Amino acid sequence: MLLMNDALVAQRVFDHIANGTTDMGDQVWREPVANYRQQERLDREIEQVLRRFATPFCPSVALADAGSYVARRAAGTPLVAVRGRDGVVHAFRNVCRHRGMEVAAGSGCAKVFVCGYHGWAYGLDGRLQHVPHEHGFPGLEKDQHALVPVSTVERHGLVFVNQHGPIDESALEEFPPLLADGQRLGGIVQGLGQAWCEEVRYDENGQLLTATLMDYALPRAAMFPRFELDMTCTPSPLNPLGAKGIGELGTIGATPCLVSAALDALAPLGVTQLDMPLKSERLWRAIRDAAAGGTR
Numbered sequence: 314m315l316l317m318n319d320a321l322v323a324q325r326v327f328d329h330i331a332n333g334t335t336d337m338g339d340q341v342w343r344e345p346v347a348n349y350r351q352q353e354r355l356d357r358e359i360e361q362v363l364r365r366f367a368t369p370f371c372p373s374v375a376l377a378d379a380g381s382y383v384a385r386r387a388a389g390t391p392l393v394a395v396r397g398r399d400g401v402v403h404a405f406r407n408v409c410r411h412r413g414m415e416v417a418a419g420s421g422c423a424k425v426f427v428c429g430y431h432g433w434a435y436g437l438d439g440r441l442q443h444v445p446h447e448h449g450f451p452g453l454e455k456d457q458h459a460l461v462p463v464s465t466v467e468r469h470g471l472v473f474v475n476q477h478g479p480i481d482e483s484a485l486e487e488f489p490p491l492l493a494d495g496q497r498l499g500g501i502v503q504g505l506g507q508a509w510c511e512e513v514r515y516d517e518n519g520q521l522l523t524a525t526l527m528d529y530a531l532p533r534a535a536m537f538p539r540f541e542l543d544m545t546c547t548p549s550p551l552n553p554l555g556a557k558g559i560g561e562l563g564t565i566g567a568t569p570c571l572v573s574a575a576l577d578a579l580a581p582l583g584v585t586q587l588d589m590p591l592k593s594e595r596l597w598r599a600i601r602d603a604a605a606g607g608t609r
């Protein structure tokens with residue numbers, strides 16, 4: 314396949330703009346709907362990924378005190394995470410060992426989890442403490458009927474769970490840098506998207522023309538090179554975690570950076586002003602007008 318260099322690609326784009334044409338594929342591409350809706354794919358992903366790797370379950374701060382708990386479904390499984398009297402967070406399948414009722418709902422603080430069905434009571438460590446009318450269960454060994462534990466690690470202000478097997482704690486060490494890098498990259502791309510392609514347009518009747526993602530240009534990963542990131546870490550003194558917001562860090566600088574770069578590049582051609590977004594057509598017109606002796 315012949316790959317065009319940047320100059321040829323740019324020329325081709327400008328030619329299309331000038332001629333009102335566009336590139337078309339040889340045939341219509343049809344993506345099978347099943348690729349988006351296939352239950353079997355989703356089931357495999359839940360079973361092989363979401364239940365077998367450490368995943369965040371809730372923020373640590375949601376379990377502030379002994380007895381604080383959060384109950385919710387994780388990858389389809391009802392779980393409950395609770396801070397024990399020893400200060401350690403434990404997680405269990407939120408399933409009563411009698412007939413499977415959930416023993417906790419939502420979030421709150423409890424001294425004991427009492428099943429709403431027949432009153433079996435479990436301690437914060439999951440042990441079955443009390444069975445009403447226990448004489449009706451001859452031979453029941455309470456210590457064999459604790460809530461089923463789930464691997465749990467509290468790290469980086471989050472509670473992680475792994476439903477099948479122990480948690481590889483070394484993998485969690487990568488988590489904060491990954492999160493921080495992801496947020497910074499997202500911020501940078503958001504800012505560049507605003508400068509480059511995102512635009513809400515209306516026609517002369519006030520009708521919104523960019524109401525769908527077919528019309529509204531969002532920045533996508535393939536549009537950008539790799540960014541080099543660096544970090545100066547100064548923990549906040551205002552909270553125990555030292556945490557600060559980082560999500561918009563890249564947004565602030567990226568927008569003026571791209572516009573300034575475009576202005577610098579086009580300054581020799583006489584272009585002195587550009588309005589965002591810097592779409593190809595807008596740049597092309599600015600260059601053409603400047604060459605024709607216009608003001609832009």
Ligand code: FES
Pocket residue numbers: 409410411412413414428429430431432433
């Ligand atoms: S189902 Fe929980 S006590 Fe019966």
